[in-house]
Each structure stands twice: as C-alpha cells, then as structure tokens.
Amino acid sequence: MAKQYALVTGAAGFIGSRLTEKLIERGRNVIALDCFLPDLYSSDVKRGRWERLTGKEEGELIKIEFDLRKDDFARLGSYEISSVFNEAAMPGLIQDWGKFQPYYDCNISALNRLLEFVRTKSIESFVHASTSSVYGKNAVGKENQELRPTSPYGVSKLAAEKLLLAYLEWHSTPVRILRYFSVYGPNQRPDMAYAKIIENLKQGNEFVIHGDGEQRRSNTFIDDIVEATLLSENQANPGDVSKSALTINSASSFH
Numbered sequence: 001m002a003k004q005y006a007l008v009t010g011a012a013g014f015i016g017s018r019l020t021e022k023l024i025e026r027g028r029n030v031i032a033l034d035c036f037l038p039d040l041y042s043s044d045v046k047r048g049r050w051e052r053l054t055g056k057e058e059g060e061l062i063k064i065e066f067d068l069r070k071d072d073f074a075r076l077g078s079y080e081i082s083s084v085f086n087e088a089a090m091p092g093l094i095q096d097w098g099k100f101q102p103y104y105d106c107n108i109s110a111l112n113r114l115l116e117f118v119r120t121k122s123i124e125s126f127v128h129a130s131t132s133s134v135y136g137k138n139a140v141g142k143e144n145q146e147l148r149p150t151s152p153y154g155v156s157k158l159a160a161e162k163l164l165l166a167y168l169e170w171h172s173t174p175v176r177i178l179r180y181f182s183v184y185g186p187n188q189r190p191d192m193a194y195a196k197i198i199e200n201l202k203q204g205n206e207f208v209i210h211g212d213g214e215q216r217r218s219n220t221f222i223d224d225i226v227e228a229t230l231l232s233e234n235q236a237n238p239g240d241v242s243k244s245a246l247t248i249n250s251a252s253s254f255h
C-alpha cells in the first residue's frame with residue numbers, strides 16, 4: 001500500500017505547528033504546507049516555527065512552501081493524502097470593512113481551491129479550524145448561541161463553514177468543523193492579548209484594557225485544542241460542528 005499522509009495547512013502557524021509536531025510524535029506521515037503570510041504578524045516568527053519542525057523515522061515530514069490562494073495543486077498530486085487538517089487562515093479581529101479582501105482570499109477563496117483539490121483524493125477526514133468569532137463580538141458563552149459575527153474575520157469564517165457543509169452535501173467531503181475559543185500557550189501569536197500582556201509585564205509597561213474591565217472571554221490551552229483536533233479526526237462525524245471542542249473547552253477553559 002502507498003504511504004499515507006496527513007496534510008496540515010498553516011503548519012508554520014501557532015496551532016498548525018503544534019499539531020504537526022503531535023502528529024509526527026504519533027508516527028504519522030505529514031505534509032506540512034504554509035505560505036508565511038506576512039499580513040497579521042511577522043513571517044519571521046512563522047519561519048522560526050517552520051525551521052523547528054522535524055520528522056522522525058516513524059513519522060515522515062515533507063515541508064512545502066505553498067500559497068493556497070494561487071499555487072498549483074499538481075505539486076501535491078503525487079502524495080496519497082488520507083486526512084486534512086486545515087489550519088491556514090487570515091486571523092485577526094480588525095473592524096475595518098475596507099480591508100475585507102485578505103479575509104476573503106485566505107479564508108474563503110483559498111478554502112474553495114483546497115476543497116476542489118481534495119475532491120480528487122479519497123480522504124477519510126477533513127478537519128477545519130473555525131472560530132468562536134462566528135458567534136459575535138464577545139467570544140464567550142454557550143456554543144448553541146446565535147451566530148452573529150461582527151468582524152471581517154468572523155464573517156469570512158462563517159462563510160467558510162457554509163462552504164464546507166456545501167461540499168459535504170454535494171461531494172460527500174467528510175468535513176468536521178471545530179470552533180476554537182481563543183488559544184494561548186507556547187509559541188503563541190504575538191498579535192494576541194496574552195503575548196502583549198506578557199511583553200508589557202516584562203518591560204514594566206502599562207497594558208491598556210478597553211471597555212469597563214468586566215468583559216469576559218473563553219480561552220483554551222494549545223495542547224487541549226490540538227488534542228480536540230486530533231480526536232475529531234476519528235471521533236466526530238462528517239458534518240459535526242464543534243463537538244470535540246465543546247468537551248475539551250468546557251474542561252479546561254477559564255474566564
């Protein structure tokens with residue numbers, strides 16, 4: 001039988017890099033893919049994570065610099081891909097609706113290209129990283145609340161969910177969708193509050209909190225989110241939205 005690979009997109013990112021490490025630790029062969037998007041935070045940080053990713057004898061790693069928005073999927077065509085973990089995205093909660101384009105390009109159009117490629121493969125699972133930002137301004141609370149995204153990011157990620165479910169309907173693509181709540185931990189994104197608070201503490205600077213200081217947000221530790229993502233590959237069903245994240249998040253989140 002030909003060697004089987006898990007494809008991890010966004011593998012130089014905060015979550016994708018940890019997920020890649022865990023897959024390799026478990027002896028899985030991985031194709032890691034990323035384009036080092038410079039938009040939200042420095043691509044050097046991403047390249048640093050990428051350099052640290054290494055394969056093992058039991059757990060081959062193939063790293064491919066690849067832009068899902070425009071590169072030719074024929075470059076991946078020769079590999080037997082049995083599973084996809086889609087972590088690639090343009091995150092960030094800017095409210096400037098004049099800057100929607102990168103969210104559209106990376107979170108919707110690139111996903112459409114990836115799903116078209118995947119249609120040519122017989123994969124068992126496609127796990128997609130969605131976000132609590134699909135719920136609305138305050139990413140906190142129950143997972144059955146109304147979907148009311150208020151940012152370009154949240155809107156594009158909700159559209160991505162609908163696109164995935166349409167592929168399940170039309171092409172039986174075995175999609176599973178996890179709505180991650182804000183993730184923190186080693187190698188976290190420098191644009192997120194945790195990293196900024198720690199940096200300010202280290203420098204002895206003040207950290208400005210907007211609002212009345214009473215706002216709440218759910219948070220999840222990186223290894224819990226990675227575990228939920230790995231579990232959902234086999235334990236969630238195609239079309240499930242957020243089930244594994246629900247269990248892990250309620251077990252480990254704090255406010």
Ligand SMILES: NC(=O)c1ccc[n+]([C@@H]2O[C@H](COP(=O)([O-])OP(=O)(O)OC[C@H]3O[C@@H](n4cnc5c(N)ncnc54)[C@H](O)[C@@H]3O)[C@@H](O)[C@H]2O)c1
Pocket residue numbers: 009010011012013014015016033034035036037038040046066067068069086087088089090091106110129130131132179180181182183184189
């Ligand atoms: N970190 C969080 O708190 C959080 C919360 C909710 C959801 N998410 C979701 O989890 C996933 C991973 O987030 P993260 O925090 O690791 O973000 P990240 O920015 O660190 O990682 C995303 C990676 O995707 C890559 N990428 C973007 N567009 C690409 C393209 N067109 N082609 C190839 N690679 C591309 C980027 O270069 C980056 O390395 C995203 O889908 C995000 O929406 C993250």
